[in-house]
Amino acid sequence: MLINAILYYTFLSSSVLICGIGLKRIIISTNQTENQFLSYVKSLIVVTLSGFLSWTIVNYLFIPSGIVELYPFVCLFMVLAISVFCETVIRLTSHVSTAEISLSFLCVLFSVNESTSMIQSVINSSICITSCYLFIPLLIVIRKRISYAEPQKSFSHGSLVFFSLAIILLALLALNVSWLAPGVIK
Amino acid sequence: MKKNAIYIFIGTFITIVVPLPARFAYGLIILFALNFLMLMTILVKYAVSYLNLSSIQPAVFLTILVALVILLKQFLILYSPIIAMTCSLSLYLIAFSSFIIGFSLNDDFKSLGKELLHDMKYSGIFSLIMLPIFLIRDILGYGTITLPVPSGIMEFKLPLWTQFQPSVFFASIPGAFVILALLVAVASWINRKFIIIEGKETDAN
Numbered sequence: 001m002l003i004n005a006i007l008y009y010t011f012l013s014s015s016v017l018i019c020g021i022g023l024k025r026i027i028i029s030t031n032q033t034e035n036q037f038l039s040y041v042k043s044l045i046v047v048t049l050s051g052f053l054s055w056t057i058v059n060y061l062f063i064p065s066g067i068v069e070l071y072p073f074v075c076l077f078m079v080l081a082i083s084v085f086c087e088t089v090i091r092l093t094s095h096v097s098t099a100e101i102s103l104s105f106l107c108v109l110f111s112v113n114e115s116t117s118m119i120q121s122v123i124n125s126s127i128c129i130t131s132c133y134l135f136i137p138l139l140i141v142i143r144k145r146i147s148y149a150e151p152q153k154s155f156s157h158g159s160l161v162f163f164s165l166a167i168i169l170l171a172l173l174a175l176n177v178s179w180l181a182p183g184v185i186k
Numbered sequence: 187m188k189k190n191a192i193y194i195f196i197g198t199f200i201t202i203v204v205p206l207p208a209r210f211a212y213g214l215i216i217l218f219a220l221n222f223l224m225l226m227t228i229l230v231k232y233a234v235s236y237l238n239l240s241s242i243q244p245a246v247f248l249t250i251l252v253a254l255v256i257l258l259k260q261f262l263i264l265y266s267p268i269i270a271m272t273c274s275l276s277l278y279l280i281a282f283s284s285f286i287i288g289f290s291l292n293d294d295f296k297s298l299g300k301e302l303l304h305d306m307k308y309s310g311i312f313s314l315i316m317l318p319i320f321l322i323r324d325i326l327g328y329g330t331i332t333l334p335v336p337s338g339i340m341e342f343k344l345p346l347w348t349q350f351q352p353s354v355f356f357a358s359i360p361g362a363f364v365i366l367a368l369l370v371a372v373a374s375w376i377n378r379k380f381i382i383i384e385g386k387e388t389d390a391n
Binding site: 018019023027028069072073076101109153159161163167 | 193196197200201203204205248249253255259274275278282283284287359360361363366371374
């Protein structure tokens, strides 16, 4: 079950490629490769703890009270509180800024939305953020390969990166995309 | 600013197009949401500036942004629960997109009129670019034009296009990436032409 969830949310239904969570940040991150690991560790701690706490509060407090529609507030406050704490610790210890809220918040929101148990919420949130950071080295390699080919200037502003992303997505979902399913092309 | 605007457009394009079905109806709803959130965030920014709350601006801003999305989603549920369910995550994605965050969380607030004119102009241009894209993907992908109605979406079938099935590729996420790649290439090409023309004019002067 666990392996299935990990493989499904990392590759087949990656939050990056299917939901678009963090794609913009990943593309920006390929230009600033310093401290990415630290940023990943911080984000992982933030989303895991936030996912756990948010799911617990929503499940035991908001659902019985009938105010479940307000759950994004819980996710936001958890992410803000834990993120600010982690950011302070990192700045004091390693003098590096890893400030980031949007990606963590969207990952927690996604995981609380998709989960039916506390464990699932924690796993989903950690896989969600991991799948985002897994794409950074992949995109860096793609960008390097593109730069070796010295493309026309019109295609050098990320255009070929998006073509590459389309091909990666087709490869990942090759057996599942609608236009390859039997009966679609008559 | 032009180059920065292109990156903001790319970020928001991904945020809107990737998670949503390639239907014109959803495009209309999500672009309305984008413009609504843009307008409201400018007003919030004005209120924060007026009340001298700049030191806690990000926290106040994010909380109000989430509140606005919850409110918008409730209105959407009242209108059409199916559309609200489909657009659920997308509403949060656009609220935290580079458009809303990038334009609204900068420190300098000139005046309400100038901010409204500046930010809403970009939001309007973006909507005008996105609407034909949604329409084209709907026509190519499904051979229909769709409109939002309380029961979900209403389809107007176009018989000529339904025969060309392989074009359904453009309704998929890889198809959206290909459209984005082509748009970026065209924008970059046009931008370079403008730079060349401006360079020639400077040399002539």
